[in-house]
Amino acid sequence: MAEFTVVIGNKNYSSWSLRGWLMARIAGIEFEEILIPLDLPETQAAIRKHSPSGRVPVLVHRGLAVWESLAIAEYLNDLKPEAGLWPPSAAARAHARSISTEMHAGFMELRNNMPMNIRASYPGKGMTPAVRADIERITSIWRDCRKRFSGAFQKDDGFLFGAFGAADAMFAPVVTRFRTYGVKLDTDSDAYCNAVLAQPAMKEWIDAAKHEPWLIQAYELD
Incomplete structure (x- = not known):
């Protein structure tokens, strides 16, 4: 057990x-x-x-x-x-916790208008000016982390602080939303999304999600 x-x-x-x-x-x-x-x-x-x-x-x-x-x-x-949930250096660790907490507490427009639905495809739906502002803030966080901290773990696998960690886990559902709703991203943000979606645990979760039998009608926007 x-x-x-x-x-x-x-x-x-x-x-x-x-x-x-x-x-x-x-x-x-x-x-x-x-x-x-x-x-x-x-x-x-x-x-x-x-x-x-x-x-x-x-x-x-x-x-x-x-x-x-x-x-x-x-x-x-x-x-x-x-295990490396957080980066080893104090500065990178503080930054990772800050953006993770921002994710935890914020971006309500994105959450409300683009609910997570991994197996769906709703390109263009849910986009409002407030959602676009949330997206711009999120992608600016990603670009800034990649620019400043991509070597925080002394290895760079394409994640926010190099290696896959807690901050990436906090933003992982956003990555699935961007794919579901066909959000067009800058090159760096798109590369980050691809890295997250290729991570083995993410691939396992997504595969399981696609084979679930349950429906929650509020999240089905057809």
């Missing part, structure tokens, strides 16, 4: 579940996965068996529940500092 359990929602729709799940994969821990389909009459009761907030994701370790993606990242970083 695995020492850790990661409780998530639908892989096709649950952006926060993707973030927390990726944190666990980056940490390299073995974990049991519990997927609770969202938007069903029994969903809340099922989630509250594991998560005091009633939301996913939640990491359960030896009876301790850790919820919220950034809290999961920090907990796993404490347990596995060698």
Whole structure:
């Protein structure tokens, strides 16, 4: 039996579940996965068996529940500092945490108008001036990180700080949104998206999302 359990929602729709799940994969821990389909009459009761907030994701370790993606990242970083969830230098680490927190708290226009739906294709839908402003801020963050910190781990695999880490996990759902909604990006931002989508854990998640049977009608924009 695995020492850790990661409780998530639908892989096709649950952006926060993707973030927390990726944190666990980056940490390299073995974990049991519990997927609770969202938007069903029994969903809340099922989630509250594991998560005091009633939301996913939640990491359960030896009876301790850790919820919220950034809290999961920090907990796993404490347990596995060698895994590289955050960059080794103080300056890069502070920057990674700053942009991750900005992602956690912001970009509501993008989230509301372009909900995550990995298996869908809605080019052009959801684009408003406010969404465009969110996109411009996000891509400016990506370009700035690549310019200033791409060698933070002494290896550059095309991610924000070189190696795939917690900050990339925080922005991974945005990458899927940009593909779903056909968002046109500058060359550097598009290259970053391609790197994220080619990351093995992301490929695994996306494949599973495409084969899920559940539908949440609010996220189906046909």
